[in-house]
Amino acid sequence: MLSTMLLDQGFVATDITHQTKAKQEVIRTGAWRCPICTYDNEDSMSECDICGALRNCLVRISQTGDSTADTFHAGGGRCKSSGASVMVKSLFASFRHRAPAKSVAFEAKNDAVLIEDAFIIRRNFQEFLRAFSSQKHQNINIAAPFKFDSPSPDDLVSTRLHSSKLDSKANFKRLSSLDMSTREREKNILIESELGTEGPNSSSASVARDGGVKERDFASDCGIKPEILVSRMRSVSLSSKSRTGNVNEETGTSNLEYKPEAWMIPDQAEDRLSQLNLAIVGHVDSGKSTLSGRLLHLLGRISQKEMHRHEKEAKQQGKGSFAYAWALDESAEERERGITMTVAVAFFNSRKYHVVLLDSPGHRDFVPNMISGATQADAAILVVDASMGSFEAGLDPIGGQTREHALLIRSFGVDQIIVVVNKMDVVEYSQERFEMVKQKLGTFLRSCGFKDSSVLWVPASSMENQNLVATPDERLFSWFHGPCLLDAIDSLQLPARDYSKPLLMPICDIIKSQSQGQVSTCGKLVTGAIRTGSKVLIMPSREVATIRSLERDSQACKIARSGDNVTVNLQGIENNHVTAGGVLCHPDFPVRVSNHLELKILVLDIKIPILSGSQLELHIHHAKEAATVVKILSLLDPKTGKVTKKSPRCILAKQNAVVEVVLQGSVCVEEYAESRALGRVSLRSSGRTVALGLVTQIMKTQ
Ligand code: GTP
Ligand code: MG
Secondary structure (H helix, E strand, O other): OOHHHHHOOOOOHHHHHHHHHOOOOOOOEEEEEEOOOOEEEOOOOOOOOOOOOOOOOOOOOOOOOOOOOEEEEOOOOEOOOOOOOOOOOOOOOOOOOOOOOOOOOOOOOOOEHHHHHHEEEOOHHHHHHHHHHHOOEOOOOOOOOOOOOOOOHHHHHHHHHHHHHHHOOOOOOOHHHOOOOOHHHHHHHHOOOOOOOHHHHHHHHHHHHHHHHHHHHHHHHOOOOOHHHHHHOOOOOOOOOOOOOOOOOOOOOOOOOOOOOOHOOOOOOOOOOOOEEEEEEEOOOHHHHHHHHHHHHHOOOOOOOHHHHHHHHHHHHHOOOHHOHHOOOOOOOHHHHOOOOEEEEEEEOOOEEEEEEEEOOOHHHHHHHHHHHHHOOEEEEEEEEEEOOOOHHOOOOOOOOHHHHHHHHHHHOOEEEEEEEOHHHHHOOHHHHHHHHHHHHHHHHHHOOOOOOEEEEEEOOOOOOOOOOOOOOOHOOOOOOOOOOHHHHHOOOOOOOOOOOEEEEEEEEEEOOOOOOEEEEEEOOOOOEEEEEEEEEEEEEOOEEEEEEEEEEOOEOEEEEEOOOEEEEEOOHHHHHHOOEEEEEEOOOEEEEEEEEEEEEEEEEOOOOEOOOOEEEEEEEEEEEEEEEEEEEEEEEOOOOOEEEOOOOEEOOOOOEEEEEEEEEEEEOOOOOOOOOOEEEEEEEOOOEEEEEEEEEEEEOO
């Protein structure tokens, strides 16, 4: 039906599909070659197992129960010695069929057991579907129109929620259960002022300082007026609504009030470095992995012996310059192609933080993987290549990943950024070049909503080890006296952690051991806390499991709290009930599951308008689903947030709009006002991010 709708609309997706189909070279019976990354996928795969490219975005995955298709794969690689781990290729396994792919190995450190080829799990998709359909489906339909009476688009979200709650109180039990008394609400309020007092006006003030003409160029290239983006990205003051407690199926009541236990709140006296999740992002080949490898080596996380091995092997393959990158790019394919494809996770300690480094792929085909890693970020390092032409390519409106990554991380709520102007050796440590990069990129970052005071600039050379962990030599020091990269990392502020709400941990990665009957999940706790022995609810399968053990940086730990990035080893759960893209929750406070959402979106610089019927790819935390725009409710004035047009036919570049989308499969989701991490989405099409959005309403809960 969705396909028909799309075909009726004659939307571009039709063309994309045909093109994609044409490019799919048939390799052998039962396999198809991905036109993007050339990986040979099993015929049963609807998307590329490596890069996630959809094979045919109009054809719904067969649910005939064909057992050969009803398999999926998950796994993960952890390299103990380098301190780096590679996320599994199935970051977005979600609820899809997955064909068996390469086996991977990981080292179960505690048990000192090497488990190989153990992660290929077969599951019966029909059983999975039956389990789903047996759940009570609760239909929530709030059709009341928006009340646009507040000035900023983000304020609008809360206004919308407030008005919809009032409008639908009579027939909407669940929401009324969320309505806490003002006192209660205030008690739990977590207001995090993301952009402080510097808003649109200060942005234009900077325009005057830095040259208005350039500002306009970049902002319009990106498809958004600076002041629009600034106000668009401005955080809302959230009224804190706890998730509802588990509904008692017999009485239909719930209303459990969540109270964190004493151990869940960190003890100030606790002698432990706070964990800082740091995403390394930027255009392809800017030197992200080399920089990460160099840092790990300088900080003792990669031994000299190991480094020698990387150097030797890289040289043998004629890729000597990638030696440091190889510490992060562990797969044969990544090394052969000289690009990062999946997010690599590594750890090191600075003076102030236990840093979780998330080295993202820069190649545009792997932006979905970058999204999955970067949604966990507390702050980011944006690496740009200073060399002539390369910096400019990164800022190109079509295909420039400096631009796309900066917008994406800002949309994930990251507001602190270190810009490493890398490869300064190539431009002979020219101050002039550095200032030019700073001026141009600074203007663009301002237009994305980054405050000048939250952007740190670090000229460096990863190759020549300049300005990474120590003061650089004369070539840089003669004109740059700012902090080196490590000091810049220490100057970042830890975002507020939310210990007062029930557990939410989006599952980024799963490691399954069939032989041991053990499942491990990796991810960052968004809210709440867990410890060994805690019971957790696994969504969307709604199964309860017990935490057998916890690991932080491959070391066993007893407790993990909001902000911590951990591996959670589960027991009492079947493998097929845990999927990447799912969420671990407090058993009494399940996350919502839905396939029908209302979104407020900011459309980027698109060439083809978004229509009712347009098919896009929706990314939310670690999940990805095909989405169809079923309704365009209104266009909004980007400055005031007021409706400028109801039920428009289409949405053009740079417009703000409220739309309804229906997803092919369900995702774990919360409204933005309840959980920022689970209420932010990005929409992509043809390998490009076309819109950023917030979930303003969950139309239907399952
Ligand atoms: P993707 O992950 O594929 O986006 O690439 P990346 O950003 O991780 O780049 P990577 O670290 O793989 O480096 C790409 C190339 O740039 C390699 O040949 C590196 O040796 C080179 N490179 C990285 N840093 C520097 C530097 O500071 N100076 C010079 N001259 N070359 C560098
Ligand atoms: Mg890389």
